[in-house]
Amino acid sequence: MPFGFLVGGEFSLTVEDFNLVSKADQTKNIVEAGFWLQRFPNQASFQHFMNEIQEKENGCVFEYFRDEDLNDEIFDQVGEIEAAQPEGLFLSLKDKAKWGKSTLRYTFKPGEEGLYFLVYQVCYSTKKRVRTMSTFHLDFHFVNYDSLGHESYLTAGEMHLPLLFTVSAISFTICAFLWQWNLERIRKGLPGIIRTKEEQAFESVGRPTIYAIHPIMGLLLWVKSLTVWAEAFRFHTIKVTGHAEAWSVLYYTLYFFRGTFLFTVILLIGTGWSFVKGVLQKREKQFIFLVLFLQMLNQLALIVLSHETEGERRFGNWNAVLHLVDILCCCSVLLPIVWQVNAMEASLQIQDEGDQLSAENRASILDKLKLFRLFYLLVIAYIYATRILIYL
Amino acid sequence: MPGEFGLVLYLVCCYWVIQLCVSCFCFQFFFRFATVLDYKHLWLRYAVVEMVTLVFYVTVGLLFRPRIELGHVAAPADQGEEEGVALIEQAASV
Numbered sequence: 001m002p003f004g005f006l007v008g009g010e011f012s013l014t015v016e017d018f019n020l021v022s023k024a025d026q027t028k029n030i031v032e033a034g035f036w037l038q039r040f041p042n043q044a045s046f047q048h049f050m051n052e053i054q055e056k057e058n059g060c061v062f063e064y065f066r067d068e069d070l071n072d073e074i075f076d077q078v079g080e081i082e083a084a085q086p087e088g089l090f091l092s093l094k095d096k097a098k099w100g101k102s103t104l105r106y107t108f109k110p111g112e113e114g115l116y117f118l119v120y121q122v123c124y125s126t127k128k129r130v131r132t133m134s135t136f137h138l139d140f141h142f143v144n145y146d147s148l149g150h151e152s153y154l155t156a157g158e159m160h161l162p163l164l165f166t167v168s169a170i171s172f173t174i175c176a177f178l179w180q181w182n183l184e185r186i187r188k189g190l191p192g193i194i195r196t197k198e199e200q201a202f203e204s205v206g207r208p209t210i211y212a213i214h215p216i217m218g219l220l221l222w223v224k225s226l227t228v229w230a231e232a233f234r235f236h237t238i239k240v241t242g243h244a245e246a247w248s249v250l251y252y253t254l255y256f257f258r259g260t261f262l263f264t265v266i267l268l269i270g271t272g273w274s275f276v277k278g279v280l281q282k283r284e285k286q287f288i289f290l291v292l293f294l295q296m297l298n299q300l301a302l303i304v305l306s307h308e309t310e311g312e313r314r315f316g317n318w319n320a321v322l323h324l325v326d327i328l329c330c331c332s333v334l335l336p337i338v339w340q341v342n343a344m345e346a347s348l349q350i351q352d353e354g355d356q357l358s359a360e361n362r363a364s365i366l367d368k369l370k371l372f373r374l375f376y377l378l379v380i381a382y383i384y385a386t387r388i389l390i391y392l
Numbered sequence: 393m394p395g396e397f398g399l400v401l402y403l404v405c406c407y408w409v410i411q412l413c414v415s416c417f418c419f420q421f422f423f424r425f426a427t428v429l430d431y432k433h434l435w436l437r438y439a440v441v442e443m444v445t446l447v448f449y450v451t452v453g454l455l456f457r458p459r460i461e462l463g464h465v466a467a468p469a470d471q472g473e474e475e476g477v478a479l480i481e482q483a484a485s486v
Contacts (some may be wrong), residue, residue, distance in 0.1 A: 004431040115431035157434025168442040208458035385444040
């Protein structure tokens with residue numbers, strides 16, 4: 001589990017009621033369990049180091065703590081770090097006297113700040129391996145101090161997140177208010193708040209049309225802003241107290257609705273529902289239900305993940321499901337837009353051939369065609385930007 | 393008409409090549425940005441996601457906002473689908 005410590009950051013780890021369970025009694029003398037906190041430049045270097053350890057027969061991370069030459073070797077591979085404590089922090093549980101309760105504390109000095117990884121391993125001192133299970137209670141506190149001197153349980157890279165999400169939440173709330181106000185004005189017969197010169201010229205002959213999709217889009221904005229508010233409060237509570245179970249439940253519930261709702265709205269706009277036609281085709285309906293089902297599965301994976309810890313076996317499986325389903329959903333929302341664009345192109349061609357199309361109608365279809373092509377590009381850009389940045 | 397067919401084929405190819413370029417550019421840009429950040433600046437990743445999301449919501453909102461519509465749009469009925477009758481959504485009386 002990586003954590004970025006700043007100068008003055010504090011680390012404390014307490015292990016209680018440690019025990020090794022094994023069929024062979026002598027195992028307890030040939031194994032050594034321990035916790036090792038080590039700094040790496042990034043996640044990739046840590047992963048590279050761990051892969052090397054796993055490939056070695058009886059590979060043990062503690063050797064790197066004890067042997068300076070080996071320790072230098074890691075940093076030759078992963079990039080030089082000027083550290084006051086290049087060997088990291090180590091808590092060995094070889095001594096049975098430490099099994100009841102043992103604590104490791106440290107305050108990071110200038111030059112020691114960086115991204116730290118906590119590793120737990122049970123090492124064997126002989127080649128003979130016996131299946132061993134270890135049980136213990138672990139209590140750890142990773143604390144940083146912000147520029148105002150307040151305690152922060154967030155990692156160095158996440159300390160600005162409460163402020164960031166608050167600003168984002170305010171922006172989305174303003175957008176939701178503006179959308180709602182715009183719809184209210186149009187319903188009352190007043191002109192909309194955003195008008196092009198062309199629209200202003202036609203105001204005497206018509207009013208903007210509110211389709212069924214418009215209130216749904218407004219509702220999506222409200223759900224989105226509530227989700228970001230919940231995320232802002234969640235990060236703030238984690239920053240102050242170190243955990244935020246209640247906010248996490250609220251956040252994941254809202255995230256579930258927001259995710260499903262966003263895909264529904266993109267699909268509905270993409271199929272041209274209400275803008276171009278009032279009824280959905282059978283295959284479009286089936287497609288929407290399929291994507292919604294995938295989204296439900298995705299959200300279920302997210303909820304399970306929120307209860308698991310990185311490194312556990314189930315975490316990896318659910319994480320893979322989450323990524324796969326999400327990418328499937330993202331690709332599938334593009335299909336209805338392609339169908340719609342093709343249908344409009346075909347419509348233009350058929351009506352052109354029959355010469356039934358007035359110049360006004362043709363211009364209107366061409367406008368919508370441009371709109372849907374732009375929407376397609378927007379959805380692609382949005383998916384790329386958010387998915388790549390979230391999953392990397 | 394082979395001439396017209398060739399032109400259509402050329403336009404379709406151009407369209408998909410542009411799509412591919414946009415996709416590759418987006419991927420390269422965001423991939424490089426995400427991997428270049430150090431541990432202290434990871435929050436910038438969230439900042440960019442939030443900004444892109446806001447820009448996406450605002451742009452889609454502006455594009456599909458209620459407008460004065462003057463034309464009739466008739467989408468063709470889908471071949472073989474009885475339910476797929478594309479209706480004309482008429483704007484307010486002109």
